[in-house]
Amino acid sequence: MAVTGLVFVGYLLLHMYGNLKALSGEQAFNVYAEHLRTFGEPILPYGGLLWIVRVVLIVSLVGHGHAAFALWARAGNARRTKYAAGKAALRTAWMRWGGVFLLLFLVWHLLHFTVVKISPNPDATGPDVVNNPHRLLVASFQVWWMTLIYVLAMIALALHLSHGVFSAMQTLGWTNSAASYRRAKLLGHASAVVIAGGFLIPPLAIVFGLIQ
Amino acid sequence: MNLTLRIWRQAGPRHQGELRTYKVKDISPDMSFLEMLDVLNEQLNAAGEEPIAFDSDCREGICGTCGLMISGEAHGPEKTTTCQLHMRSFSDGEVITIEPWRANAFPVIKDLVVDRGAFDRIIQAGGYISVNTGSAPDAHATPVPKRNADRAFQAAECIQCGACVAACPNASAMLFLGSKVTHLAELPQGQPERMARVVKMVDQHDAEGFGGCTNVGACSQACPKGIPQDVISTLNFDLRTALRGNR
Numbered sequence: 001m002a003v004t005g006l007v008f009v010g011y012l013l014l015h016m017y018g019n020l021k022a023l024s025g026e027q028a029f030n031v032y033a034e035h036l037r038t039f040g041e042p043i044l045p046y047g048g049l050l051w052i053v054r055v056v057l058i059v060s061l062v063g064h065g066h067a068a069f070a071l072w073a074r075a076g077n078a079r080r081t082k083y084a085a086g087k088a089a090l091r092t093a094w095m096r097w098g099g100v101f102l103l104l105f106l107v108w109h110l111l112h113f114t115v116v117k118i119s120p121n122p123d124a125t126g127p128d129v130v131n132n133p134h135r136l137l138v139a140s141f142q143v144w145w146m147t148l149i150y151v152l153a154m155i156a157l158a159l160h161l162s163h164g165v166f167s168a169m170q171t172l173g174w175t176n177s178a179a180s181y182r183r184a185k186l187l188g189h190a191s192a193v194v195i196a197g198g199f200l201i202p203p204l205a206i207v208f209g210l211i212q
Numbered sequence: 213m214n215l216t217l218r219i220w221r222q223a224g225p226r227h228q229g230e231l232r233t234y235k236v237k238d239i240s241p242d243m244s245f246l247e248m249l250d251v252l253n254e255q256l257n258a259a260g261e262e263p264i265a266f267d268s269d270c271r272e273g274i275c276g277t278c279g280l281m282i283s284g285e286a287h288g289p290e291k292t293t294t295c296q297l298h299m300r301s302f303s304d305g306e307v308i309t310i311e312p313w314r315a316n317a318f319p320v321i322k323d324l325v326v327d328r329g330a331f332d333r334i335i336q337a338g339g340y341i342s343v344n345t346g347s348a349p350d351a352h353a354t355p356v357p358k359r360n361a362d363r364a365f366q367a368a369e370c371i372q373c374g375a376c377v378a379a380c381p382n383a384s385a386m387l388f389l390g391s392k393v394t395h396l397a398e399l400p401q402g403q404p405e406r407m408a409r410v411v412k413m414v415d416q417h418d419a420e421g422f423g424g425c426t427n428v429g430a431c432s433q434a435c436p437k438g439i440p441q442d443v444i445s446t447l448n449f450d451l452r453t454a455l456r457g458n459r
Contacts, residue, residue, distance in 0.1 A: 086284020173449025
């Protein structure tokens with residue numbers, strides 16, 4: 001759970017950095033996107049590095065999901081008679097149902113930008129748009145409900161990270177003192193703000209017309 | 213104070229239980245929560261009804277025998293044990309729901325009394341140090357750095373009341389387990405069996421049917437001794453070291 005989670009955090013930081021290239025204009029963004037595919041050539045084939053990263057992510061996702069559902073099932077079995085009063089179960093709901101929501105979002109996100117490349121914008125469709133990463137990005141976030149989905153997903157991600165990053169450090173046994181425990185808590189909140197905030201900059205910049 | 217109490221009644225381990233409503237009148241705000249229940253039991257006795265079974269012993273907050281889920285909070289709204297909780301923490305006319313600790317590893321024996329034998333079996337599995345008997349060594353024969361001594365002492369404050377399990381959304385006993393492991397891991401006397409201990413205790417914890425820890429922290433908030441969550445990190449660290457083969 002912890003190790004796979006930290007793999008995701010590392011990937012999210014790189015992904016967020018790439019997204020921020022959108023602020024440097026269409027050419028910088030598209031060159032970056034293409035460079036990801038030619039990275040490591042000729043030792044790696046075209047798109048080779050991308051596939052290595054994808055395999056690591058898929059393995060991590062399977063491991064993360066497996067551990068999460070195993071813990072969920074164990075929790076259900078460990079307390080079959082629930083409390084009549086109280087909110088004990090609410091404490092894990094954000095993490096568990098939030099995680100399920102993030103998984104659903106991930107499916108949509110991959111369909112949207114990677115696998116099928118769907119342009120939800122009726123004013124911008126066709127191969128010119130879907131094969132141009134920057135144009136697909138801008139066309140997508142000019143649609144209000146698309147932006148809303150991504151904003152909700154980033155809120156869910158922030159909540160997930162603010163507990164998850166701390167939790168991973170605790171699981172790995174890195175918080176053995178009051179000071180390191182506080183630092184881990186702080187790092188959890190900071191990573192949530194930085195990552196979710198960083199991801200929200202390009203869509204919001206498009207909504208407010210700063211990127212066209 | 214006049215109060216309405218919704219109390220879990222269950223005749224025995226295999227009986228169906230239910231919440232039943234009782235009224236108590238003229239309760240002094242200076243009474244402890246258990247004294248309030250004593251008053252109710254006097255009423256029930258006088259009326260020829262079966263009194264409510266609940267655990268208590270020292271009533272000084274140091275033995276860990278008492279423990280009730282009070283309106284969804286382990287040991288009620290204050291950071292203390294149920295016996296040291298006073299009625300001034302409640303308001304006149306309040307409806308209070310009283311339930312036993314809920315975890316499959318803590319089966320209900322009767323009403324509000326649960327069997328916490330699972331904790332004893334975890335301690336038996338490894339929560340000890342093996343020493344030869346004989347005359348006690350001098351207290352200063354083995355120096356312990358202040359920092360380690362303080363942390364060991366803090367962890368050793370655990371009174372095994374089970375509030376951590378009761379409050380945990382996963383019904384995990386990791387705060388209890390972490391306290392015991394950290395207590396001995398911080399001291400020189402605990403080192404020889406340190407790695408074997410953590411594996412045996414975690415195995416027993418899982419065999420008892422407790423849930424897995426997801427680092428929520430409800431345990432530390434409920435703990436009457438305020439044992440911090442970082443003891444679970446020490447448990448995880450030791451377990452990881454042990455599983456790498458450094459037994």
